[in-house]
Amino acid sequence: MRRHRNLAVLALLGPFCLLFAGCFLAPIGYAIYQSLLKVERSGPLGLGGDKSVFAGFANYSAALRDSEFTGSVLRVLLFGVVQVPLMIVLSVVLALLLESASARWVPFFRSAFFLPHGVPGVIASILWGFLYVPGISPIVRLLDGAGLQVDFLSSGTVLWSIANIVTWQFAGYNMLIVISQLKAVPIELYEAARIDGTNAWQLARYLKLPMARPAIVLTTVFSIIGTLQLFSEPLVLRPLTVAINDTYTPNLNAYTQAFVNNSYNLAAAEAVLLALVACLLSFGFLRLVGRQGDE
Amino acid sequence: MTSTPLRWRIIVSSLLAVAAVYFLIPVYWLVLAATKDTTGLFGSNGFWLADPHPIRYLRMVLSYDNGIYLRWIANSLLYAGVGALAATLLSSAAGYALAKFRFPGRETVFNIVLAGVLIPATALALPLYLLFNKVGLTNSYAAVLIPSMVSPFGVYLCRIYATAAVPDGLLEAARIDGAGELAIFRRIVLRVMTPALVTVFLFQFVGIWNNFFLPLVMLSDQKLYPVTLGLTSWHGYTDRAPILYQLTVGGALLSVIPLMILMVVLQRHWRTGLTQGSLKD
Numbered sequence: 001m002r003r004h005r006n007l008a009v010l011a012l013l014g015p016f017c018l019l020f021a022g023c024f025l026a027p028i029g030y031a032i033y034q035s036l037l038k039v040e041r042s043g044p045l046g047l048g049g050d051k052s053v054f055a056g057f058a059n060y061s062a063a064l065r066d067s068e069f070t071g072s073v074l075r076v077l078l079f080g081v082v083q084v085p086l087m088i089v090l091s092v093v094l095a096l097l098l099e100s101a102s103a104r105w106v107p108f109f110r111s112a113f114f115l116p117h118g119v120p121g122v123i124a125s126i127l128w129g130f131l132y133v134p135g136i137s138p139i140v141r142l143l144d145g146a147g148l149q150v151d152f153l154s155s156g157t158v159l160w161s162i163a164n165i166v167t168w169q170f171a172g173y174n175m176l177i178v179i180s181q182l183k184a185v186p187i188e189l190y191e192a193a194r195i196d197g198t199n200a201w202q203l204a205r206y207l208k209l210p211m212a213r214p215a216i217v218l219t220t221v222f223s224i225i226g227t228l229q230l231f232s233e234p235l236v237l238r239p240l241t242v243a244i245n246d247t248y249t250p251n252l253n254a255y256t257q258a259f260v261n262n263s264y265n266l267a268a269a270e271a272v273l274l275a276l277v278a279c280l281l282s283f284g285f286l287r288l289v290g291r292q293g294d295e
Numbered sequence: 296m297t298s299t300p301l302r303w304r305i306i307v308s309s310l311l312a313v314a315a316v317y318f319l320i321p322v323y324w325l326v327l328a329a330t331k332d333t334t335g336l337f338g339s340n341g342f343w344l345a346d347p348h349p350i351r352y353l354r355m356v357l358s359y360d361n362g363i364y365l366r367w368i369a370n371s372l373l374y375a376g377v378g379a380l381a382a383t384l385l386s387s388a389a390g391y392a393l394a395k396f397r398f399p400g401r402e403t404v405f406n407i408v409l410a411g412v413l414i415p416a417t418a419l420a421l422p423l424y425l426l427f428n429k430v431g432l433t434n435s436y437a438a439v440l441i442p443s444m445v446s447p448f449g450v451y452l453c454r455i456y457a458t459a460a461v462p463d464g465l466l467e468a469a470r471i472d473g474a475g476e477l478a479i480f481r482r483i484v485l486r487v488m489t490p491a492l493v494t495v496f497l498f499q500f501v502g503i504w505n506n507f508f509l510p511l512v513m514l515s516d517q518k519l520y521p522v523t524l525g526l527t528s529w530h531g532y533t534d535r536a537p538i539l540y541q542l543t544v545g546g547a548l549l550s551v552i553p554l555m556i557l558m559v560v561l562q563r564h565w566r567t568g569l570t571q572g573s574l575k576d
Contacts, residue, residue, distance in 0.1 A: 008476030009396045016389035016450065017404070023423060023442045024411050031422035094314060102307040111559045112315040115322065118555040120505035120523045123547050126530050127321050130328070130544070131341075138324065138341030172318060176562070200303065221413075229417045232507045236527060239534070251417050251508070258421055259512075267421055275418040282413050 028275070035059050035269035052265075059269035068247040069270060073277065075159065076249050080227035083163040088220055090167065091174035092212065096204045098175075099182050110179070113172035121169065125236035128165045133240055153241035162233045170226070174219040181215035182208055217289050221282045228278045231255070250274050322555075329353065329548040333540040355538075356545040364546055366518060367525035371504055371550075373436070374521055378443030379499035383492050386446050390453025390491075391484050395461060405454065411447035417508045424512045438513035439521070443503045449495040456491035457484070497561060504554060522550045 038055035063069050094113055098106050116124065132152035134140045143150050152161045185208070193207055231251040238244045246260065247253040250270060258267035328336060330347035339345030356364055393405050423442060427433045432441075461484055469479045485492070510524045517528070526546050533539045 004476065005396060006398065008480075009392050009398050011477060012388040012392035012396075012480060013404070016385040016445070019385065019441070019445045020408065020411065020447070023445045024414065024419065024447070025407075027419045027422035027426055028414070030426050031418075034422065034425060094311075097307055097311055100307060102303040103311065104304065104308055105311075109311045109315055111562065113318050114558060114562060115555055116318055118501070118558040119551050120507065120554075122507045122523045122527050123551060124321075126526065126543060126547055127325055130336075131321060131324060135337055136341065141340070142342075168318065168321070225413060225415055229415045229508075231417055232527075236530065239531065254421060255512075258424075264425060268425070271418045271421045275414055278415045278418070279410075279413055 028272075031268045031271050031275075034265055035272050037265050039265065055265070059266050060273070062266060063269050063273060069250065069253050072247055072250045072253050073273075076227055076230055079159055079163060079230065080224060082160075083166060084220060084223045084227060086163075087167045087171050087223065088174065088216060090171045091219065092178055092209070092216060094171070094175045095178035095182065095212070096208060099179060099208065100200055100204065102200065110176070114176055115172065116169050117173040119169065121165075122232045122236055124165055124169050125233045128161070128168070129237055129240055132161055132237075153237070153243060155243035158237065158241055158243045162230070162237065165233050166226070166230075170223065174223070177219050178212050178215045181212050185211045213289075217286070221285060224281050224285060225278050228274060228281070325544065325548050325551075328544045331541065331544075333537045336540055336544065352541060352545050353549060356542050356549060359542055363517065364522075364525065364542075364549075367520050367522040368550065370436075370519060371521040371523070374439050374443060374510075375500045375503040378440055378503045379496050381440075381444040382446040382449055382499045383496045385444060386449030386453045386495050387457075387485060387488055387492055388480065389450045390455075391457045391461070391480060391488070393450070393454045394457035395463070395466065408447045408450050412451060416506075420509045420512045423509075427513065433513050434515050434519065436519060439510050439519075442509060443499070443506070446495065446499050446502075449499060452495055453488065453491055456488055460491075461487050493561075497557075501554070501558075522546070526550065 036055060036057070036059070037052045038058060039050050040053050041050055097103055098110055103109070119127065131137045131139050134151075137152075140150065140152070151157060189207065189211075190203070193203055198207070229251055230249040234244050234248045234252055238246070238248070246256040251274070254267045254270040254274070257263045257270065324341050327344060327347075328341065329352065330349040331339065331345060332348075332352060335345050389408075393401060419442075424433060427438055432438050465483060465487075466479060469483055474482075504521075505523065506521075507523050507527070510519075510521050511527075514520060514524065517525070520528070526543055529539045529543045529546065533543065
């Protein structure tokens with residue numbers, strides 16, 4: 001009987017674990033391995049063929065000394081510090097508004113807010129790209145008519161134009177997660193609060209907001225991870241503006257190193273650093289809110 | 296239900312309406328833009344109709360370059376459909392095993408899988424390409440399909456759902472009746488877990504459909520492209536072939552319609568069990 005159960009566990013868990021090992025653990029291990037190597041060219045003019053040799057942490061120090069790479073990391077951090085809180089606040093406010101007793105046409109509004117999540121990131125970027133480029137964009141034209149000269153693609157604004165694309169795509173999705181959390185609150189709690197004479201604002205602030213906390217934490221962590229991965233938005237917008245170069249975000253940088261410069265080892269080191277930063281930030285955030293929750 | 300003051304209703308409705316305009320304007324622009332040719336795109340007011348020929352222009356999208364667009368759509372359906380189906384089955388089996396069986400190392404396995412949720416997918420894609428390149432798997436359907444079948448988040452959801460929803464008594468009764476473990480999983484557990492399976496499938500389907508970095512890294516043959524990659528390649532050539540402006544716009548509209556309908560119709564399933572785990576902690 002015991003043996004029987006163990007076989008069942010193996011059959012149920014085995015296939016997933018095998019693929020997980022192949023597509024998650026192996027690439028991480030291989031990236032770490034590759035990041036410790038460097039390519040040495042031998043013979044006159046380096047024409048004698050390539051050979052990979054152990055390089056220690058040379059790739060890491062090269063990446064950390066590369067101002068393009070550190071600059072790209074700082075850029076997405078700045079992006080995250082501004083965009084993630086703004087988007088989460090927007091999502092929570094929309095969720096609370098939709099869940100308030102004063103809201104009308106709730107299914108329509110909920111669908112309208114959630115709709116953009118059905119648009120893939122690259123398509124959303126192509127779409128907003130058209131809305132940013134003078135000549136095609138009716139928005140630029142409208143603002144122009146009102147006497148406002150706005151360049152959405154200048155070096156000062158383009159990061160926030162990207163933030164807008166990401167917010168547009170994910171605010172409704174995060175809102176839906178918050179709403180699902182609010183729906184899980186026992187109805188008796190609301191009833192009790194209402195009998196106590198709580199007004200709509202107090203209900204939202206002191207009952208619903210604390211209740212939505214787990215969902216807010218979850219969406220924030222996923223948003224932080226998403227921010228560090230920024231890639232398709234700058235890639236699609238790059239041909240439209242000189243303000244975006246091919247090292248604009250860490251991912252774009254690693255992609256350029258690997259496929260344009262053929263520096264796979266450096267790209268691997270950058271991928272490892274990126275994963276480390278993502279884990280540090282999400283664990284750090286989880287610990288931070290965990291500690292606050294205990295108080 | 297107490298009635299709320301009219302003043303509040305007006306304020307809330309206005310705020311919601313402003314938000315709706317923000318979320319819907321790009322979609323509105325896209326629908327109108329798909330009825331215009333490249334000249335119309337540049338020459339007319341984007342928020343209004345100008346010489347609309349939706350059918351003719353959408354036909355051009357479908358027939359351009361020997362109908363490569365339809366091939367991209369079919370590829371996307373294949374990647375997302377097969378990948379999500381496999382991921383759902385694998386996640387449910389793994390989640391059920393982690394929830395309902397006691398074995399050494401169970402928590403370790405679960406914690407490693409959970410850490411997988413926090414690893415940026417794009418950080419994996421590059422080393423995965425190097426690995427697949429070694430074994431000659433790049434530039435093939437398998438290169439995109441195999442990684443799409445793994446969903447650590449799916450395992451997490453399925454474990455939580457199975458713990459809460461699959462009664463131990465039901466499993467014991469089936470075992471006493473002499474049913475084999477795999478038969479129990481197939482006939483009973485999968486049925487009980489259906490709501491969670493729908494959620495995992497949707498998540499993975501949309502995730503694969505929207506994925507761009509993995510196919511970009513893995514594929515070089517246009518015929519293997521999913522529609523996201525295909526449209527981006529059109530968009531990248533607009534400088535040389537201006538007709539691609541209108542084809543990109545029309546293709547973008549065609550590609551988002553099915554997914555938007557799917558999202559709105561199946562909204563309910565995006566809730567089920569999504570945050571149940573964090574609620575229990």
